[in-house]
Amino acid sequence: MLDKVTRLLLVEDDEDDYILTCDYLEQLGSHTFDVEWLSCPEQAISVLSENKHDICLLDYRLGASDGLEVLKRAVDNGFRGPIIMLTGQSDEALDSAALDAGAVDYLVKNEMNSSRFARAIRYALARRDVEDERVERLKAEAENRSKDRFLAHLSHELRTPLSSILGYTELLMQSVKNQHAQNELGVIYRNGKHLLSLLNDVLDLSKIAADKLELNCSDVNLDSLMADVYTLMRVSAVDKGLTLKFESQQALPLVVNTDATRLRQILINIINNAIKFTNQGEITVRAWTAWVNEREMLFFSIKDTGLGIPAEKQALIFKPFEQIADVESRDVGGAGLGLAICSELLSRMQGSIELESTQGVGSEFTLSIYPGNIRDVERQVLRFDSNPDCQQKLATLETSGRVLVVDDLKDLRNLVGHMITMTGAEVEYAEHGKQAIEKVASAEQAGEPFDIVFIDLHMPVMGGKEATIELRKMGYQGP
Known part of the structure; x- marks a missing residue:
């Protein structure tokens, strides 16, 4: 397996120092370097802004220019790799200024043939790898959050029309006027249920892949x-x-x-x-x-x-x-x-x-x-195949009272309302939470309060959760 080539930018205006630095880099057996040499500060700033190098060795003195200015502008322009400042003599003030400006280390040129030079290079590259991993992890987390939001939105968008299709088909199947079309309605209903089952499977698998599926025991x-x-x-x-x-x-x-x-x-x-x-x-x-x-x-x-x-x-x-x-x-x-x-x-x-x-x-x-x-x-010893004690599907529920159905989607709003009306209850409608609050308040003032409110969670203007909190504050006690 070939070693990964490390792309290194050397910003140095002295050719002798360039040759010596290349020799020292070749002696580092742990890395293979592809060295690009620049002596012009402005050109160095431009190249560093492209972010195509893994590490930069930057001379403090570049003719009449100051390497610190190159360092600051490179960092400001978005260079993410480590920068090591080089100088001809030790200077604590310069050392501190270089680190404050964004350098990861500071080396005196006569130390470059020592183990300190090798340690500085290895440390800088290791730090770069850690930072790259952190950036990649943050990117992956952001992408996962985007996927979760997309799946939640897709789930809602697909379930909503399916709920309408299944609900209205069931209503048609229960009507005595449609006895002649029972087979056709049955085909629509079975295929709708099958489509809903497939949707649930895909969403379950997505949750499993994202480790988001939780059990409720x-x-x-x-x-x-x-x-x-x-x-x-x-x-x-x-x-x-x-x-x-x-x-x-x-x-x-x-x-x-x-x-x-x-x-x-x-x-x-x-x-x-x-x-x-x-x-x-x-x-x-x-x-x-x-x-x-x-x-x-x-x-x-x-x-x-x-x-x-x-x-x-x-x-x-x-x-x-x-x-x-x-x-x-x-x-x-x-x-x-x-x-x-x-x-x-x-x-x-x-x-x-x-x-x-x-x-x-x-x-x-x-x-x-x-x-x-x-x-x-x-x-x-259980008898699973005995008749279970459960409500018969054909049993008709009869009730009375006043019900408010709140949903921004007209088809689902009317579907729920129609099912409730079939039981004998009186139904009114609202399109969002704010309208629901106004209707509940008006009904209370008229002495005809709603016995129950069916309210959607996600709606424009005001959602179901916010509306429920406001209704409780107003004193509404119904379910």
Whole structure:
């Protein structure tokens, strides 16, 4: 490996001193120098302003000119490299003035054949490297902040129209007037949900790459969580003529400490993959606990009777985008991000994921998470496939009261308002926080206060957070 060449600018008006300096530099075996020699102060200032040299040796006396002036102007013009001042004789006052002006060191020319010269050069270059690393780190941090802002903005901009599409499609599907178009509306709704899922995957992967993804752990009812997943995925399985079974042969803790949203996301992703790649047979989901390295872990396995995964591809499927090359031949959708995200999430949940698969026979994914200390938690043999105690989708909510909906986006404002109106409540609208404050105040004065306020967070004029603070100051007590 070739040594990096250090670009050095020597500003010296004495040719003998130039030759001697080059000899001394050649004796420094730790560096290879490309030396450029200048004797004109104005030319030196111009060249230093270009910032193309790693280090500068600058003579104090340049004919009738003062090297200190060259030093000051070079620093003012933005030269970032280290500058070492050279002089014919020692002078403490000059030494101090050179350092104050921005020089990193000060050398007497008769010291240039000593170890002090070598140390000064090495120190100056090491200091330059540290400064370069600092600048690069600050640049990288600034770029990451810009990426975070861009992703947050992109997320908001994409989710907003998707929310409108899904919301209005759902309203149309619920209307008795549109029974003849249920299939077409269903296609729009399913594809909209799929697009939202892909968006969430991309944003999750971006957060993981930037180490910004955080878990929100809390006590979770394991039976309810699994029943929710079963209810959701059973529809997809039945649509393909498959059997979906959830089972456990041992008593499991009723409560575990984990991030319920992420655990649900992982299970749904893997079960959904099993359904997609299985044309006949069944998908079986099992749960159990086992001790690993003196900690009791919670395990899940998802086993299918599907296509199976070739041995050479089994290590690749946990890497982002690896599925894309295979999508066309399998006639399934997806960007190949799900398993990569699951693997990262399980790692952050102090667990892991493993795969056993035989092509043409099926696959089994086994995953584990740390459920917190469950030593003293009550346990039962859970029946995941029993009817969960949850609200029926078709149940109609009936209510009354006055509601204020605040959103700067007309489509979403009207969508939320329409959903609330369908329950029997009376709805009014505001476009931003300031208008919301005025409407709440007017309603209070008229003796017809709002029972609840739905308010967006990010809005022009005044955002939801600022408006909420002002509403509380005014004495508004509603939710």
